[in-house]
Amino acid sequence: MTLTKAYAAQSATSGLAPHNIERRALRDDDVAIEIDYCGVCHTDIHFAENDWGMSIYPVVPGHEIIGHVTAVGKSVTQYKEGDIVGVGCMIDSCRTCSACHEGVEQFCQEGMVSTYNGQDRHDQHITFGGYSETIVVSERFVLNIPNQLDPATAAPILCAGITTYSPLKHYNIQPGHKVGIIGMGGLGHMGVKFAKAMGAEVTIFTRSASKVAEAKKQGADHVIISSDQEQMSSATETFDFLLDTIPVQHDLNPYINCLKYDGVHIIVGLLEPIEPALQASVLVMKRRILTGSLIGGIAETQEVLDFCAEHNINCDVEMLNIQDINTAYQRMKKGDVKYRFVIDMASLKDS
The missing domain is CATH 3.40.50.720 (NAD(P)-binding Rossmann-like Domain)
Structure with a gap:
């Protein structure tokens, strides 16, 4: 286990504040990622404030993650240290049902494992998202970020x-x-x-x-x-x-x-x-x-990243320090953002 800085909500009314979490040791198929940018989705607010009645506290939101690889498990073949990669809304599924075989893991018959507020299929720990320094994810659910894309503006492509x-x-x-x-x-x-x-x-x-x-x-x-x-x-x-x-x-x-x-x-x-x-x-x-329609499968998420690179499509973003996340949530509720906040996670080091 590795201790990692993060921002978390402790209750529906607490707002987000600094919080330490643990990231697991690498499994054979895992990729360890230092997070550079994380987009802010309205779903993050819903879980932080328990709008849907399913939040498990503490909640560390964030499922529009861009970072660089810092280590890989011994069976990983697609990524190496230094690669710029992404993690979207899910980090695992059963991998055996018809939906998983057809590349629509978001419809996994046993339920996809959400990037945060989900439950790890192996150790049953609750998952924590991208408002954090690092994340560890199975290679199968990691995405390649094309060189043509600006990493910061590419983050919301992983959800929006x-x-x-x-x-x-x-x-x-x-x-x-x-x-x-x-x-x-x-x-x-x-x-x-x-x-x-x-x-x-x-x-x-x-x-x-x-x-x-x-x-x-x-x-x-x-x-x-x-x-x-x-x-x-x-x-x-x-x-x-x-x-x-x-x-x-x-x-x-x-x-x-x-x-x-x-x-x-x-x-x-x-x-x-x-x-x-x-x-x-x-x-x-x-x-x-x-x-x-609900997000997309891993292959299709890679496809949209490649499509954006080919057609020079980026999300319009406003950069944000993590210390301002609660203000950002209030602005989002008022529709006061064009069109997506992205957190510069370097700011987390100052928390």
Whole structure:
């Protein structure tokens, strides 16, 4: 075991503060990583504050991890000391079920092991995430960071990136498709970039007219103010796909009416009950599909990193010292970040 500095929440109301954790000794297939950068996801807040009622304290958040390899187990073949690597939202799975064999480990039939607040399959210890100096992960769940990517801005690709890339790839977005991105936060702005790179005609739905210029700057071809009834009415039955990144309860009915027949509405941001209720007629009368998507498998996460390198796609980030994480959480709750915080983990050495 190695003692490691970290930041942790001790309760739903404690906020985050310095905390020492232990990292395991290397197993044969393990990669030891010194963490250079860690993105801040809204899920981190949910677990720190026990919004979903499943947090196991202390919670050390962080699942958008970029670092460099410091040691490898004796059976590791893909990585060596000094390599720049990433760790995303999961660090293990059963590896034997059909989902794991098909490369969608996030749907592991025994449950994926989350990077934090999960339970290690071998020693049953609770996992700790990237708000820490180091992490030890099985080689199979470590990702190569292409040289073309800036490591700091690449960090959110490991969650915000794969969460939006995976459903667009799954539904085979291509030139000629009309894609609407609902919401323009950390997920939404990445969805715009991916859909554009795939050749689609992209529209951002936003509630605020003040965001029109920014939406165009992100690459959107069109912008619809979702609070404007006339604009929403004019969009009726015009889209092939809608990627819904809003993380709080919202009315899906007006958006689904914007889909053509056989159109697909993909939820990636909402994990709570749909409220207000969905009118089944908006699906039935046009054979529309309401579906969801969860991150992506390890192979697909490597694919999105390579896709970003090929298409010069990075996340728009604001760099942060770990000492300011509680302030960052409050700003995120207000939507006051464009579009993702990334922690410079060198600041942790000063804690």
